[in-house]
Amino acid sequence: MTGDREKRMAMDEQLVLDGNAAGGLLAAAYGADVTSWRGRCVHCGTISVVATLRVYVGGPGTVLRCPVCAGVVIRIAETPTGLRLDERGMAELGPGR
Ligand SMILES: [Zn+2]
DSSP, X not given: OHHXXXXXXXXXXXXXXXXXXXXXXXXXXXXXXXXXXXXXXXTTOOEEEGGGSEEEEEESEEEEEOTTTOOEEEEEEEETTEEEEEOTTEEEEESOO
């Protein structure tokens, strides 16, 4: 069962950061500094500032999750042809409001 235990530990070690940590990557994806933008989580309806999202790195791509329900709101993957942005989990993303 050593294998399972190691797998679980590896997942625990996945880095959890806040939205500011992904600021550079987000800026590259959106072409603007979006850390002060707000959006609504489509999973629970919470409106969050991007900087307060929980950022998971170390998996395939970077995943931003809602700080309330932990639902995936934004995914960014770096591919050989550029950044792929998936923000289906975040509605009405935009500056101020
Ligand atoms: Zn949520």
